[in-house]
Amino acid sequence: MAPAAVSPLSFTRSVIAHLSDIPLPLSPPQPSQTTVAPPDSSPNGSPPATADDLVQTVATLDMEIQTIKAQVYKKLLANYGAFTESFEYTFELKDKIDGLLEQADNMASRTTDPENGLRQTVMSALVEHHEISHKVQENNSIMEGLKHFSCVGDVLSQYEAYMDSGKILQAGHCIQQAAKTLARPPNAGVASSHITRSLTEQCARMTEAIDHMLDDLVANAIHYQYPTDDTNIQVKVTISYDIKVPLLALPRSSTDSAPGLIRWHALIRALTLLDVAQEKLRPLQKFLTQHVLQPLIEHYSDAAILIGHSTSYASAKETSLLLELNPGHGSGDIFRDVLIVFEFIHRNIFLNGYSGSEFNADEFSSDTEILTHVLGRNIAKEACTMLSKFYLSQAVPSDINGLRDFASIALAATRLENELIALGFLTEADRDLRAFVENIDVHYTNKKRNILLKQGRAVIMSEDFKTIQVKDLDKDDELEKDGDGWSQITETDTDVKESCISLKAKQLVDMILSTLHEAGSLNENASSHLYKATRSLIDLYRALMPVHHVRTLTNVPALAILFYNDCMYIARELEKVPARLENGIPGMDEVQYDDSIPALKTLARKWLDIQVQKQREELMQSIDGAGEFQDSSADINFDACERSMKQVVLVFKHLGKAWKPTLSPMTFYKVLGQLLNEVSKRVIKELEELTDISEKESHKLATLCGLLFECEDQFDSAGPIVEAAKGDAYDDEDPIHFFVPSWQKFQLLADILELSFAEIMTRFRAGQLHMFEEGELRDLICAIFADTPLRKHNLEEIEQGHPVALPHHAH
Structure with missing residues (x-):
């Protein structure tokens, strides 16, 4: 399509039309934009413009505009030819583009056609290619699977022949190789196939068959003869070097094969290489x-x-x-x-x-x-x-x-x-x-410890309580002969020199000393073990003796006191150990039992206190029979009180007879004095609580108190003990007063019950009744004597307090 011709005039008009829209700098101002100065006014004070001036100015502007337009027209006319060529070329390009678009439309319609289009053809070809590729892949997988199964089959085909000939190792290798091949399938289809599962199960059965075969071969190779009840007991194990191969239990592909023999070394090698030797x-x-x-x-x-x-x-x-x-x-x-x-x-x-x-x-x-x-x-x-x-x-x-x-x-x-x-x-x-x-020294000391504890246990648990005098044992003791050779016991009440101990204590001490002396010939480790063994023996004694013999120690006072002596004796002998072993034992500068000794003494005092408390309760029960000494003037009441006092005296005499040969003198008098002190205090208290004592009753009560005076005989020989204990302070006093603090008061009470009022006041004024408090004397006098002016006067004197006691009466 040829472009339309453009005339210069039309082109000019077109340009002018476009230019008319563009404001020019020299265009005269629009009326709306022009401000006319008022007459007679100017910025500089000059006279205003006239109409002629304005007309002239407009004419000048028009001339300038015309000049510029002429120049523009000239430029446009000069480029008109080039613009025309470009415009014509543009129309040619447009025609070519339209042709290309038409060709593209034709190609698109041939491609997208639903029946014969190229797109449909290509899609069909692709589908067909995919189907063919899938079939090829399936065929390749089948070929790989067949090859895989063929390899497994080739391996398994040798299994039966190896088993029949007894070549267990080779058969095992076949199963191992087949299992490894099955564990690496070429593709997922082979891995999940029924054939793979079947072959895997078959390998498991074959592996089990090999295991059974190995068990049978080992059973055929090794024969045991167990012991019998004969006099000559025989035990025998026989190894057969030629081993018969048992029949294969699995289904067989060949019925002509028969089992053979294998040698012992072949079985051994199979067991080791199959890693089952330890199990089989x-x-x-x-x-x-x-x-x-x-x-x-x-x-x-x-x-x-x-x-x-x-x-x-x-x-x-x-x-x-x-x-x-x-x-x-x-x-x-x-x-x-x-x-x-x-x-x-x-x-x-x-x-x-x-x-x-x-x-x-x-x-x-x-x-x-x-x-x-x-x-x-x-x-x-x-x-x-x-x-x-x-x-x-x-x-x-x-x-x-x-x-x-x-x-x-x-x-x-x-x-x-x-x-x-x-x-x-x-x-x-x-x-x-x-x-x-x-480590024989350690084993030796352990054995010695066990023997020591075993022997010690037998001694401890023995019911034999034979006794021996400590002074007889000390005769042969060099340390006792030389008193400065060791630390002496300073507590006289714990000294057992004059006491009796059981043979148990002596045997245990001998065991300890002999063990320590033997420890001196061993090295440091062994010697310390023996030292600890002696401590264990002491601990065993402390733990077992009070438990195993609890009834005996509780119910037999003499044996309880003997146990007290035993503990004190063992403690004394342990205190001598550092002096006996001046050089110690290897590894120890000094052998001591600092914790065992106090523990033994504590145990001894505990059981002594238990026995004393038991006897105290028995004495208190005897006094309970006196009925608090009420109305003792009546014969029936006096008889009851008399029985009670005689029972107390009987208990004391029995205890004295049982304990005196056993206890050390100081301990004996202290324990017996403690009990008598409790009795006298109880009698004093109950007599002082009587509020009305008749003359007859007073004599009866004095008679009852006199019964207890028989207990003084137990302390007749205590004078030297008191003198040794008090030293320079000893004043040739009655020894019973040293061990029974309330006895003097009890004696005075018995006197008061028999004395006249005048004799009582004479003793009071002499300071001989200082054992009684003023209130106690007042209550006694009020209970014994009737209310008279004399009693009132004497009570007033007593209320003023005791006079200073005379020196020979001060205690």
């Missing part, structure tokens, strides 16, 4: 441990070992080991016999050192090492444990001389351990026997 040979390990080594070690003096085997494995059919227990017919060398057993295991079972054409000795040596280290090490460690338990521990001596003789046993035990290490049964880290014999 565990019964052999158990038999050798429990039925051969254990009875051999426990009854070594009656045991004999016999080995039956050929010198050449190549020609041997079997080998055997026989243990015979015949009383008194053993070799007597336990370590040699144990070594014979392990040499038999190493040479005849593990085939160490054999070589021949049947197998490569270098390769088989690794199997021997595996069996020796895994299976043989377990047997060897258990054997060493049993040697320590049943032989070495029993061979530990119980005296110093035997400890020196133990050196030969230690040497033999170490030599056996060296041999087992050389054979490979043990490593350097397994030296239990050497560890035992090197």
Whole structure:
């Protein structure tokens, strides 16, 4: 389509039309934009423009505009030709673009046509290509699967032949190879296929069949003869070198195959390479441990070992080991016999050192090492444990001389351990026997401790309470002869020199001293163990004696006091230990029992207090029968009071008879005085609480008090004890007053009941009644004497307080 011609005039008009829309800088201002200055005014004060001036200005502007327009027209006319060419070329391009668009429309319609379009053709081709690729992939997977299953089948096809010929190792390798192949399927389809599952199950059954086959082969190879009830007990294990292969239990593809024989080394190699040797040979390990080594070690003096085997494995059919227990017919060398057993295991079972054409000795040596280290090490460690338990521990001596003789046993035990290490049964880290014999001092002290505690327990639990005088024991004691040689007991009431002890205490002290003296000849570790053993014996005594003999100690006063003496005696002898062992024992500068000694004394005082309290309760119950001494003038009441007082005296005499030969004098008088003091205080209190005492009743009460005076006889011999205790302060006083503080008051009370009022006041004025408080005297006088002016006067004097006591009456 040809472009339309453009005339210069039309083009000019077009340009002018466009230019007319553009404001020009020199155009005169629009009326709306022009501000006319008011007449007679100007910015500079000059006269305003006239109409002529404005017309002239407009004319000038028009001339300028016309000039500019002329110039524009000239420029436009000069470029008209180039613009025309460009405009025509634009129309040519438009025609070409329209042609291309038309071609594109034609191509799009041919592509998108639903029936014959190129797009539909391409899509159909792609679908067909995908279907073909999928079929090819399926075919490739099937081919890979067939190849995979073929490989598995080839491996499994050899299994039956290997099993029939007894080639368990090769059969096992077949199963292992098949299992590995099945575990790596070429694709997911093969992995999930029924054939794979079926083959996997078949491999599992074949593996189980190999396991059963191995069990049967081991059972056919190893024969056990267990002990019987015969006099000569025999235990035997036999190894058959030619082993019959059992029938294969799985379905067979060939009915012509028949089982054969395999040699022992082939079975051993199969067990080790299949990593089941420890499991399958565990019964052999158990038999050798429990039925051969254990009875051999426990009854070594009656045991004999016999080995039956050929010198050449190549020609041997079997080998055997026989243990015979015949009383008194053993070799007597336990370590040699144990070594014979392990040499038999190493040479005849593990085939160490054999070589021949049947197998490569270098390769088989690794199997021997595996069996020796895994299976043989377990047997060897258990054997060493049993040697320590049943032989070495029993061979530990119980005296110093035997400890020196133990050196030969230690040497033999170490030599056996060296041999087992050389054979490979043990490593350097397994030296239990050497560890035992090197610590023989500790084992010795442990045994001594056990013996000491066992013997001590027997002594403690014995019901024999035979006694012995301490002074008889001190006759032979050098420390007692030389009193400055050790720290003397300063508490006179705990001194047992003049007392009696049981043989139990002496035996326990002898055990402790002999053990300590023996500790002095041992090294530091052992000696400290023995020292601790003596402390354990003391602890055992403190814990067991009061529990095992609780009824005896509670119900028999003499034995309770004897137990008190025993504790004090043992404590005294323990205090002597540092002086007896001036150089101490190895590892200890001084042997002391600083905590055991106070514990023994505390235990002694506890049981003494228990016995004293028991006797006190019995005395108080006797006094209860007096009925608080009410109306003692009546015969029936007086009889009851008299029985009570006589019962008290009887108890005191019985205690004195039972305790005096046993207790030290000071302890005896103190304990007896404590009880009598409690009795006198109780009687004083009850008599002082009587509010009305007739003259007859007063005499009766005095008579009852006089019955208790028989208890004074128990203290007749206490004078020297009091004099020794008081020293320079001793004033030749009645010894009973030293041990029974309330006795003087009790005597005065008995006197008051019999004295006249005048005699009472005479004693008061002489300061002889200072034992009574003013209130006590007042109540007694009011109870005994009737209310008279004399009584009132004397009471007023008493209320003023006691006069100063005379020196010979002051206590």
